[in-house]
Amino acid sequence: MSLTAKTQSFVLGMEKVGKLVSQTLDYTQRFLKAGLTTNDINDLVHDYTLTHGAIPAPLGYEGFPKSVCTSVNDMICHGVPRDTVLKDGDIINVDVTSILNGYFGDSSRTFIIGEVPARTQQLVATAKSAMEAGIEVLKPGLHTGDIGFAVQSFVRGAGFYVCKDIGGHGIGTVFHDDPFIPAFGKKRQGPRLSPWTCITVEPAINEKNSPSKEFAIPGSKITEIATESGCLSAQFEHTVLITDRGYEILTLS
Ligand code: MF3
Numbered sequence: 001m002s003l004t005a006k007t008q009s010f011v012l013g014m015e016k017v018g019k020l021v022s023q024t025l026d027y028t029q030r031f032l033k034a035g036l037t038t039n040d041i042n043d044l045v046h047d048y049t050l051t052h053g054a055i056p057a058p059l060g061y062e063g064f065p066k067s068v069c070t071s072v073n074d075m076i077c078h079g080v081p082r083d084t085v086l087k088d089g090d091i092i093n094v095d096v097t098s099i100l101n102g103y104f105g106d107s108s109r110t111f112i113i114g115e116v117p118a119r120t121q122q123l124v125a126t127a128k129s130a131m132e133a134g135i136e137v138l139k140p141g142l143h144t145g146d147i148g149f150a151v152q153s154f155v156r157g158a159g160f161y162v163c164k165d166i167g168g169h170g171i172g173t174v175f176h177d178d179p180f181i182p183a184f185g186k187k188r189q190g191p192r193l194s195p196w197t198c199i200t201v202e203p204a205i206n207e208k209n210s211p212s213k214e215f216a217i218p219g220s221k222i223t224e225i226a227t228e229s230g231c232l233s234a235q236f237e238h239t240v241l242i243t244d245r246g247y248e249i250l251t252l253s
């Protein structure tokens with residue numbers, strides 16, 4: 001079966017932006033250490049993105065004021081960069097979304113600053129493996145509930161908890177599209193994945209079974225989301241292409 005020209009340009013466009021987002025995270029990662037502020041991370045991501053001919057998607061998205069999300073410790077996601085100074089023992093999720101030639105790529109990693117307890121290392125490792133568990137099952141025709149089931153089973157087995165309030169999404173020529181990709185669910189439930197479309201897999205994992213609390217961001221419809229109990233939360237995200245036989249992770253260098 002040969003792909004239509006439209007599908008070919010979509011795949012190439014998504015591959016290109018995916019690689020750039022991964023390289024942006026690689027670049028930013030080199031500078032991370034205690035003493036840096038989350039505003040400094042914003043500037044690194046913003047400048048690198050523009051230098052490479054892309055646009056930082058968060059800036060102005062639903063009124064979001066910055067170019068990247070930086071979520072520290074108990075912040076689950078959408079942390080707004082500010083003059084908060086990183087210190088040894090912090091964990092921070094850096095979530096980069098760029099637009100290149102009209103295509104969106106979205107990826108995040110959680111980084112450890114200095115030394116953290118073994119349990120915190122396990123939380124971060126579990127968040128990465130949970131994302132991978134959700135990606136490994138991907139293929140056309142799969143139900144979104146199958147992804148959630150794979151993620152949640154893995155996380156419960158590791159002794160941590162998925163955040164049920166956020167999840168992945170369709171992505172392509174828009175930032176957030178259908179289908180919603182939950183971090184929990186039942187096999188064979190939810191919409192099915194179509195070949196030659198892209199989704200993100202981005203489970204957030206909490207140290208404890210805690211509800212979420214939201215903080216308004218002035219002038220924005222987006223809210224910062226943190227754990228209500230103050231427990232730590234970690235997250236990883238990849239943008240993934242569903243092919244005719246499986247998947248391809250796009251946000252790799
Ligand atoms: N990158 C986030 C996601 O994974 C969305 C951030 S929206 C923003 O879907 F406005 F907060 F940037």
Ligand code: CO
Nearest residue numbers: 106200202237
């Ligand atoms: Co996303």
Ligand code: CO
Nearest residue numbers: 095106107237
């Ligand atoms: Co993201």
